[in-house]
Amino acid sequence: MTVRTQPTRTDELTLVDLLPVSDSREWHRAACRGDPNHEAWFPYPSQDFEYAREICAGCPIRTACGEFASGTGQSGVWGGHEFDRGRVIRE
Numbered sequence: 001m002t003v004r005t006q007p008t009r010t011d012e013l014t015l016v017d018l019l020p021v022s023d024s025r026e027w028h029r030a031a032c033r034g035d036p037n038h039e040a041w042f043p044y045p046s047q048d049f050e051y052a053r054e055i056c057a058g059c060p061i062r063t064a065c066g067e068f069a070s071g072t073g074q075s076g077v078w079g080g081h082e083f084d085r086g087r088v089i090r091e
């Protein structure tokens with residue numbers, strides 16, 4: 001018998017947990033890994049994204065992350081920039 005439990009707050013996925021772990025961009029090194037402030041990575045147009053941008057500034061895979069977002073049509077903050085379906089909308 002399999003017993004399923006409700007996910008706890010620590011079980012919640014963060015942005016980088018959604019990325020393909022087999023990808024060669026070394027996502028395990030992502031500075032945002034485990035970040036609990038999920039909303040900061042998908043800001044409203046009227047909201048700044050300084051919080052996410054500062055974390056990205058110290059990320060060792062920043063360039064690859066931005067290229068991934070551009071090449072795969074991502075939205076949200078990637079590589080220190082905000083994307084909308086793969087297009088940079090805020091630097």
Ligand code: SF4
Nearest residue numbers: 030032056059065079
């Ligand atoms: S550049 Fe930013 S969004 Fe991309 S993996 Fe690093 S911290 Fe996360």
